[in-house]
Amino acid sequence: MLKIRPKTFFVGKNVIFLPSCHSTNDIASEMIQNSEFIDGTVIITDLQTQGKGQRGNQWESEAGQNILMSLMVRSDFLRLDNQYDLSICTALSVVEALSEFISEGGLKIKWPIDIYFIEQKLGGILIENSLSGNKMDKSVVGIGININQRNFENVRATSVSKILSLDINRETVIEKILEHFEKNILFLKNGKFENLKNKYLEHLLRFRISGIYKSNSELFEGIILDVARNGLLILKVNNQEKYYNIKEIEYIFEE
Numbered sequence: 001m002l003k004i005r006p007k008t009f010f011v012g013k014n015v016i017f018l019p020s021c022h023s024t025n026d027i028a029s030e031m032i033q034n035s036e037f038i039d040g041t042v043i044i045t046d047l048q049t050q051g052k053g054q055r056g057n058q059w060e061s062e063a064g065q066n067i068l069m070s071l072m073v074r075s076d077f078l079r080l081d082n083q084y085d086l087s088i089c090t091a092l093s094v095v096e097a098l099s100e101f102i103s104e105g106g107l108k109i110k111w112p113i114d115i116y117f118i119e120q121k122l123g124g125i126l127i128e129n130s131l132s133g134n135k136m137d138k139s140v141v142g143i144g145i146n147i148n149q150r151n152f153e154n155v156r157a158t159s160v161s162k163i164l165s166l167d168i169n170r171e172t173v174i175e176k177i178l179e180h181f182e183k184n185i186l187f188l189k190n191g192k193f194e195n196l197k198n199k200y201l202e203h204l205l206r207f208r209i210s211g212i213y214k215s216n217s218e219l220f221e222g223i224i225l226d227v228a229r230n231g232l233l234i235l236k237v238n239n240q241e242k243y244y245n246i247k248e249i250e251y252i253f254e255e
Helices: 024-033 084-098 160-164 170-189 194-205
Strands: 015-018 041-044 067-074 107-110 114-117 118-130 135-145 210-215 216-229 233-237 240-244 250-252
Touching: 024 041, 024 067, 024 118, 024 135, 041 170, 067 170, 067 233, 084 107, 084 114, 084 135, 084 170, 084 194, 107 194, 118 250, 135 170, 170 194, 194 216
Parallel strands: 015 041
Antiparallel strands: 041 067, 067 135, 107 114, 114 118, 118 135, 210 216, 210 250, 216 233, 233 240
16 A cells, blocks of 8 residues: 655545556546546556556556556646647656656656656656546546566666666655646646746757657658647658657657
């Protein structure tokens, strides 16, 4: 049983711990559908049997070693076409929290919403929104971070423990993530999006740096110029500005 006591006003004040579950995001969504929503509720588990990642991938994690949690937050202050603002807020919060443990730099946000250390995946975020009519209403923010797991089938995966060569207290990391998330979502509610966006771009992997990508089975070189308010990735390709969504482009890394 994890004991979480973040220094927050509402995020993480209601904590639900499940030794195991199919998916914390699914549990949170079911609670919202059953009118059991409390803003800032956190659902945490030691083991997910059907954890979800971006692009429909499954999130794999050793039991009791990592952070697997979902936040339930009210998002009705966001316009539907600005829903990616919450992704920026969340990714930045995770990086800021992890920076308190990994001080040598290297923490990056890989578009659209993965957490990397240099070019290795450290964690992932999956946000699922519920609407009221054509407006945002409530959101489930799923966060998975590799903390103390040392062995991975994916050679491009890493953990805080592997980076620092020591085990880290998961409760402390969770508390820091929740504290930074509350700070940043309050900034977002108070109209300080540009401040969050600038910090996000500072941590964005390959921002204004040339890299290799794949689209429509073709490799090409591009430079990330920005991320649009609707979440599209903006690249400079052959001196032209091009926009891509998550299904249209893939990062290519050196082996």
